[in-house]
Amino acid sequence: MHILVVEDHPALQQLLSGHLRNCGFEVDIAANGRDALKALTDHSFDALILDLGLPDMDGMQxxxxxxxxxxxxxxxTARDALNSRITALNAGADDYVIKPFEVAELEARLRAVLRRSSTVDMHKLIRGNVTYEREFRFFQIAGKVLDLPRRESLLLEEMLRVAPRIVIKDRLEEHLYPSGEAxxxxxxxxLVSRLRRKLTDMGATIKIDTVRGIGYRIIHQAVTDV
Known part of the structure; x- marks a missing residue:
């Protein structure tokens, strides 16, 4: 899961990003509202952790x-007034954590938000700018259809499904070559090499990372204009 943390305090940035990465999340940081909005425009995130007290604009914006x-x-936020909580929730926030807080509770609340949001559209898997339409079984990268042979399609579907967790190589063999096929x-x-090349050629903001001796995983990467 790819999370954007919008927080201007360096120590809290480090605390949140370190804890969430240790829990298996992929984390990007924005220290102000302008950078947060640019990140949200340029990339797809599974969730946003947003501090309301930002240096350049109110987090509500x-x-x-x-x-x-x-x-x-x-x-x-440090704003603990009832009206502030109601305003944030009415503006679209899915949950509200008052500072100071325990990172374990924040993680639990984040997972609850992610569980609720995942039930909204069970027909899509989205990682970065790559989308898999489960009902119609096709992939898109930044809106362009990615046509894949059957095994490459199964490979990418499985990796998107479990991302950012590691897919063990033995499990992939069982998934891609059933019934004792040689x-x-x-x-x-x-298969991974061909799929990597196709993702790169179409400008995907994710890539397949090799975890030596174990398997593979999807990680996020920034795409720069040439």
């Missing part, structure tokens, strides 16, 4: 302007 993207949002030593590596 970021929250309201992010609503068309439908990114689930967990608000962080598998050559480099069959999986060849």
């Amino acid at each position: 970021v929250l309201k302007r992010s609503q068309p993207l439908k990114t689930p949002c967990l608000v962080l 598998v050559t030593l480099n069959a999986i590596e060849a």
